[in-house]
Amino acid sequence: MEKILRKQFLEHVGQTSPSPLLIEVAKAKGSFFYTPEGKRYFDLVAGVSVSNVGHANPHVVRAVKRQAADYMHVMVYGEMVESPQVRYATLIAEHTPEGLDSVYFLNSGAEAIEGALKLAKRYTGRSEMISFRNAYHGSTHGAMSVMGGEEYVNAFRPLLPDVRKLNYNDFDDLQHITRRTACVLVEPVQGEAGVRLPAEGYLAALRKRCTEVGALLIFDEIQTGFGRTGELFAMLKYGVTPDIVCFAKALGGGMPLGGFMSSGKIMGSLTHNPVLGHITTFGGHPVCCAAGLAAMDYILKHNLPAAAERRGRLYERLLRDHPAVKEIRRCGLLLAVELGESEKLYRIMELFKQEGILSDWFLFCDTAFRISPPLTISEKEVRESVEIIRRCLDRL
Numbered sequence: 001m002e003k004i005l006r007k008q009f010l011e012h013v014g015q016t017s018p019s020p021l022l023i024e025v026a027k028a029k030g031s032f033f034y035t036p037e038g039k040r041y042f043d044l045v046a047g048v049s050v051s052n053v054g055h056a057n058p059h060v061v062r063a064v065k066r067q068a069a070d071y072m073h074v075m076v077y078g079e080m081v082e083s084p085q086v087r088y089a090t091l092i093a094e095h096t097p098e099g100l101d102s103v104y105f106l107n108s109g110a111e112a113i114e115g116a117l118k119l120a121k122r123y124t125g126r127s128e129m130i131s132f133r134n135a136y137h138g139s140t141h142g143a144m145s146v147m148g149g150e151e152y153v154n155a156f157r158p159l160l161p162d163v164r165k166l167n168y169n170d171f172d173d174l175q176h177i178t179r180r181t182a183c184v185l186v187e188p189v190q191g192e193a194g195v196r197l198p199a200e201g202y203l204a205a206l207r208k209r210c211t212e213v214g215a216l217l218i219f220d221e222i223q224t225g226f227g228r229t230g231e232l233f234a235m236l237k238y239g240v241t242p243d244i245v246c247f248a249k250a251l252g253g254g255m256p257l258g259g260f261m262s263s264g265k266i267m268g269s270l271t272h273n274p275v276l277g278h279i280t281t282f283g284g285h286p287v288c289c290a291a292g293l294a295a296m297d298y299i300l301k302h303n304l305p306a307a308a309e310r311r312g313r314l315y316e317r318l319l320r321d322h323p324a325v326k327e328i329r330r331c332g333l334l335l336a337v338e339l340g341e342s343e344k345l346y347r348i349m350e351l352f353k354q355e356g357i358l359s360d361w362f363l364f365c366d367t368a369f370r371i372s373p374p375l376t377i378s379e380k381e382v383r384e385s386v387e388i389i390r391r392c393l394d395r396l
């Protein structure tokens with residue numbers, strides 16, 4: 001990498017940690033990205049479950065170019081009839097369970113969470129919000145208030161009041177959901193906790209308890225949506241329908257897009273007392289919606305959820321017998337490969353970087369590495385990346 005660019009990156013681009021990856025990207029295609037020197041990396045992160053249809057997917061690139069040439073931003077969200085937005089919301093509604101028919105488009109995951117929390121408070125007239133330990137929902141004040149990792153949160157208090165955290169998968173904890181509760185926000189599969197799957201019947205029990213006390217159930221499908229879990233959405237995989245669902249990441253097909261979805265009746269409460277209950281300038285940007293629409297179309301046409309399940313199973317089968325692997329937690333093509341010790345994880349991250357593998361750990365789990373490549377990854381690429389991973393594991 002040009003030294004000067006690295007220096008400018010550190011000096012002039014706001015930083016999130018003292019140790020960024022510092023890999024310069026020149027091009028990304030399919031399951032790979034490339035540095036200006038031509039070094040190839042297997043992308044086993046996919047921008048954290050964003051690039052489900054592969055990098056530079058021609059179908060998406062074409063849609064972006066076409067829409068950018070037709071029109072980009074024209075007016076704040078919610079006033080004009082913009083066909084990419086309308087067509088995309090309609091397609092999503094066709095593939096989500098009955099009762100979810102209205103999509104409010106925003107720019108990011110955190111913003112989708114903000115909108116969903118506000119909608120639940122507005123619709124129920126209640127204030128208590130319940131979420132889960134080790135949950136991640138975004139980094140804005142509201143999203144941070146419902147996030148599970150105290151060490152990331154404490155420096156920013158005071159945050160939103162009336163938030164209660166429960167233990168995920170703890171059936172006894174469900175009694176804390178009461179008639180005071182506006183909403184329960186849950187990731188159907190906890191991503192940043194290190195891929196924690198719901199216990200048998202847990203999401204259904206959560207649904208039942210929310211219905212009993214009149215609290216709205218909100219699913220955060222920001223990481224699980226659009227084929228990642230082996231179904232188009234985790235709510236379809238587990239057969240539980242929330243009152244509100246949040247999307248982002250793969251929603252935009254590689255462009256920034258977020259959204260929350262509900263019934264027309266619930267969503268309608270944002271339009272009065274007061275009007276403009278939630279507003280956004282760029283939410284549902286036409287180019288982002290055109291990209292997302294093309295990506296979802298591609299996911300459906302190529303049955304990428306089924307491919308995700310096949311490829312995920314293959315990774316699990318090819319890696320689970322390695323002596324350094326303690327456990328593999330998997331949902332579709334979202335895998336946490338557990339090494340049991342953070343020192344080993346830091347070491348393997350270094351080896352991966354040298355060997356041309358991009359992986360990552362999880363925000364609340366620094367003993368496991370992530371495998372969540374584009375859902376378009378071929379069987380040959382899975383096998384090739386496993387060979388490299390196993391070579392690195394051998395060196396631990």
Ligand SMILES: Cc1ncc(COP(=O)(O)O)c(C=O)c1O
Nearest residue numbers: 108109110136137138222223248
């Ligand atoms: C489950 C989940 N919810 C919300 C978010 C926040 O999304 P964004 O970074 O777009 O604000 C993330 C991001 O990693 C996430 O994984």
